[in-house]
């Protein structure tokens with residue numbers, strides 16, 4: 147012990163000398179001047195004392211006042227100055243990887259050191275840290291995973307959980323685990339940081355922990371809403387009057403994402419018009435455009451590049467920024483453009499809260515200079531959405547939430563959630579657990595099955611995730627990929643009020659007696675790909691009442707899913723192998739059934755007509771157009787209650803498919819039915835080496851031998 151102690155003491159002295167040398171250098175002095183100008187600096191002594199005296203404190207302060215870059219750094223500096231530098235180990239979590247990386251880089255440059263020395267970062271699949279790292283910025287997910295194997299956080303002296311006001315799921319999970327840990331580590335210091343004044347909630351959660359507010363400043367930001375924007379740009383929207391109704395419906399359907407409805411009715415042309423307006427009328431400064439996802443960003447980028455003003459590289463520096471971008475690419479967005487060139491950044495909303503791009507005005511609204519903010523939706527929608535800002539934990543569909551919790555190796559989901567800051571209804575949680583058992587993601591003891599493990603890694607609804615995995619296993623991957631992407635995005639079949647019949651007929655042309663909306667989707671998508679190759683995608687969409695934008699979104703989502711499944715080792719790198727059975731209709735139908743179960747309706751044939759037990763005939767489903775269908779069952783993805791119960795998309799399935807593929811696969815398969823599987827059994831035997839696959843094979847072999 148004492149030898150180690152001596153080594154650390156010596157290292158601490160060296161750290162102190164280096165820190166002092168930097169602080170006395172001209173560059174270091176200049177940096178210190180800047181740091182002293184931040185609002186957090188005035189509170190430095192008070193903050194250090196409060197942290198030293200309390201196991202938990204909650205700090206609030208406006209964005210930009212210096213919470214993230216300064217406060218953990220104050221602790222580090224004071225430890226080093228007191229000659230204990232080598233003994234401290236500080237972790238500061240960020241909700242997003244890009245902020246963990248940007249902040250660590252900033253802090254190390256404020257200390258005049260290369261990144262990865264005293265200050266480092268760690269995010270999934272990437273990191274820079276070394277044996278001299280004593281302040282580590284990481285994503286909250288990384289700390290959560292670490293807590294799984296290191297329940298006491300041995301060696302860590304301080305934990306900062308940043309941006310807790312956002313109420314991200316990982317942050318809420320972290321608080322549950324850390325609260326449990328505190329009594330076992332009385333020396334550990336926990337600091338929660340928030341950009342809003344809701345400190346009370348967190349303070350109460352930790353038994354009235356002291357709160358600390360940093361008074362600050364912000365620059366004014368003027369907000370413009372769709373109404374103003376239309377007037378400013380003279381842009382004509384075809385269906386502005388419909389937005390109210392449409393917007394309202396979307397709000398209730400997609401509370402969690404404000405942008406979810408916007409691209410549908412606004413489109414890229416308005417964004418283009420607003421950008422032109424800004425470039426012509428507003429004073430210099432960068433523009434940050436928030437988009438819903440990568441697919442939208444890349445479409446918009448292509449459109450803008452073709453524009454005479456916005457596509458001119460001598461006037462506009464067009465950049466993109468999203469979560470999965472490589473670090474080196476992300477750095478470019480922080481650089482200043484040449485004079486007279488305006489920087490336009492297309493970003494997903496992850497950029498909004500936690501990075502500062504010094505010349506942007508919008509985004510970290512008002513942090514570095516005054517600005518303008520254009521909301522491309524009406525004010526009423528903005529207000530409605532603000533009310534719906536729920537913590538992620540309460541917004542996440544319970545099925546996915548429960549799987550996430552299980553992947554943290556938590557024993558009892560219910561017990562874990564009951565310790566949360568705010569938790570969903572216990573009964574709803576129990577329903578989700580029962581559901582996960584039914585689809586085979588959890589076993590009877592509520593433990594994750596092999597299937598469940600894979601499902602927790604896929605960023606889709608567990609049901610759809612299961613469909614994907616089954617599509618991969620049964621070698622009919624492409625069509626299933628299209629169906630899952632389609633069900634995750636939205637229906638590409640348009641249904642204009644005044645042309646419902648024509649649109650319905652157009653859709654049924656894709657059905658070719660499959661009795662399946664899902665197969666119709668596959669055909670429509672494949673037809674679109676062909677038309678695209680021939681340069682006739684526009685006519686194709688127009689003729690068939692299809693939304694090109696939705697098809698494009700489905701296309702990019704397919705790519706993402708494909709990538710994730712490849713990474714997880716669930717599909718072969720050889721695409722033809724994955725699609726060996728894609729032409730087998732019955733099999734695709736069976737896989738659809740396995741994913742949509744227990745969404746089942748029975749078909750009731752009467753003498754003159756047919757009805758579905760839970761379905762009204764006035765739907766746009768291809769199946770609603772037939773007098774009779776040769777299947778006893780329909781599986782469906784979504785049920786809607788408007789006066790009566792409707793099912794949206796459906797696929798007809800036979801008794802045997804339902805028996806074999808409904809429910810947990812291992813429950814459904816019985817030896818007697820294996821004959822029906824004839825052609826498929828081979829594919830279970832195919833030596834794909836994932837655990838899940840082997841397990842399935844084992845179970846099947848057992849059944850076959852019976």
Ligand code: ADP
Pocket residue numbers: 184207208209210211212213214215216248252502504513514
């Ligand atoms: P908070 O966490 O309170 O929102 P930060 O600690 O992130 O604030 O930032 C404090 C200040 O430091 C910002 O207002 C900005 O002036 C400056 N700053 C932060 N990051 C950078 C950076 N990468 N480059 C230059 N200045 C930065």
Ligand code: MG
Pocket residue numbers: 210213214215308500
């Ligand atoms: Mg911050």
